[in-house]
Amino acid sequence: MIYAILRRFGQMLFVMFGISVIVFLIFFATPGSDPAARIAGRNASPEVLEAVRHSFGFDRPLYVQYVTMMEKIFVTGDLTSFVNRGWKVVPAVMDSIPVTLSLVFGAAVLWVVVSIVIGIVAAATRDSWLDKLLMALGLLGISMPVYWLGEVMNLITQSRYHDSWAFSWVPPLGYKNFSDDPKGWFLTLVIPWITLAILYIGIYGRVLRAAIIESMQEDYIRTARAKGLSETRILLRHALRTSLIAFVTLFGLDFGALVGGSALLTEVVFGLHGIGKLTYDALQNLDLPMIMATVMYASMFVVVANAVVDFVYILLDPRLRTS
Amino acid sequence: MILSVRDLKVSFRTNDGLVRAIDGVSFDLDESEILGVVGESGSGKTVSLLAVMGLITDPNATIEGSIRYKGRELVGLPARELRRLRGNEIAMIFQDPMTALTPVYTIGWQIAEQIRAHRRVSKAKAMERVEELLAEVNFPNPHEAMSRYPHQLSGGMRQRAVIAMALSCNPALLVADEPTTALDVTVQAGILDLVRKLRATHKSAVVFITHDMGVVSELADRVMVMYAGRVVERGSRTELFSDPRHPYTRALLGSIPPLTGEKPRRLPAIPGSPPSLLRLPKGCAFGPRCPVRYEPCETEKPALGAGSHPAACFRVAQA
DSSP states (O other), X not given: OHHHHHHHHHHHHHHHHHHHHHHHHHHHOOTTSOHHHHHHOTTOOHHHHHHHHHHTTTTSOHHHHHHHHHIIIIISOOOEETTTTSEEHHHHHHHHHHHHHHHHHHHHHHHHHHHHHHHHHHHHTTTSXXXXXXXXXXXXXXXXXXXXXXXXXXXXXXXXXXXXTTTTTOOOSSOOOTTTOHHHHXXXXXXXXXXXXXXXXXXXXXXXHHXXXXXXXXXXXXXXXXXXXXXXXXXXXXXXXXXXXXXXXHHHHHHHHXXXXXXXXXXXXXXXXXXXXXXXXXXXXXXXXXHHHHHHHHHHHHHHHHHHHHHHHHHXXXXXHHO | OOEEEEEEEEEEEETTEEEEEEEEEEEEEOTTOEEEEEOOTTSSHHHHHHHHHTOOOOTTEEEEEEEEETTEEOTTOOHHHHHHHBTTTEEEEOSOTTTSSOTTSOHHHHHHHHHHHHSOOOHHHHHHHHHHXXXXXXXXXXXXXXXXXXXXXXXXXXXXXXXXXXXXXXXXEEEEESTTTTSOHHHHHHHHHHHHHHHHHHOOEEEEEESXXXXXXXXXXXXXXXXXXXXXXXXXXXXXHHSOOSHHHHHHHHTSOOSSSOOOSSOOOOSSXXXXXXXXXXXXXXXXXXXXXXXXXXXXXXXXXXXXXXXXXXXXXXX
């Protein structure tokens, strides 16, 4: 088992290296364009262009350029944005990481817990009115675009009903550091968490219900019944446990993507300056160093999330431990 | 008498109409007796035993008739009461050991789970018992086997684990649904030995479902032959093998290759295939495939009759 985990860890490092090379090549070795000109931005003076060329090593071989770039991102952290006049890229990314992590992690806890409950209840009461109601609500959750839902949430909690007893606790939009003000951090994030989680609650609840119902057809469920176990125990210990594997796969993909910037719409609607917002702004300004850094960051997170999922797999499914 | 089934009928509502999977099956089982139930796929062997276990969960199924276990009526018994019997007094071994165990738990955990569902014992005590059981079903290294997952064991070993699980609460009745079908022949022999030995040590009565006449002739005290949801012949092993009465039983026995003498170029096979339960013939269900059918077979269903060795065939009644 230790071996399986170590091997997976090695694979993860290899994939990260591969991604960094590909990202680098896309930005710096695309034929027919001068990366220095793109980094320096529009209307850059010849002096600036020359400085860029020298600082990124564009006058030297490609592998030196790669090493220089990686050094700037991961070691010295002095990658500079020229479009934004000397803004340090790495600290900007580091500042927005906790915002995105807070948002996505809280939402993930919410959607995992609620969707597991919904999935179990719906599967246990299969074809009853409760099952149908839960699945219809799930579909509704999936169908509501997050930017629309977010704005409606804001309309209700920030303006229309803000002064009523129900929503007077909701603080103004924005992010508060957990270390400065834990209560403020929590309160500002409650509504964004719910908004982001609703879509995933719908998806995961439906997926889990289907997986449980499928497991309930398996031979080992019949064995469990023949053993004289209670239906609750069969559902939770045998059917749910084997259904979680599909659930975890999905979770790894979604969590990685969200942390890597897919929470953009939620971040924009709630004024949270996270990774998504940072990437979005960088794309609008064609801020190449910033795009480079956020793309690297996002892909790393997808890779790490997938590795974590694989570790959880190994815990959940003993069949994967030996092979 | 440990089990007494009377006029059991199981039917399923389907889109194409009502399917009567079991149509009036009756049989008795004495303590520590082995009853072999033989028939082709779809003859209702498994469904009738699932009904005994109370494991027919299909909402479209209806069960009629009477199933008495130690004098207690099981048909219509509340789920809680039935659960207390299942795995405790009535245990079941399934056909495919590859899929019968939950893949994510160890063998030891799964057997202990059953013990703890019926007995108030500590985890450690249950695990001790698991080790004994695994030794009893001839695991070479029972202590180590406890911490194995199903996928780490061979088919024969898994079936032994399933049998150990079935025996964990000393059941008075063991139902085995083709436990050797998915295994190769040498492993089969081991499992049959085990069943015989267990009958001797645990005094359990066994209902053994199979379509293998060879297995039946080795193991069973009494034999019941089923066709299209009905019992067509019943008798002791010697009666049935030395004097098969129903044409279907004869045909089944005729399709076993002889061990001595000249080998036939082709084994005789039963022509045709079992009838669809949706469109059973008006008369005898075996009629269309029967070599000795005559007029009454077309219009009326032959009854099984009474006695120690009855057969549901007009020819037998005639003789």
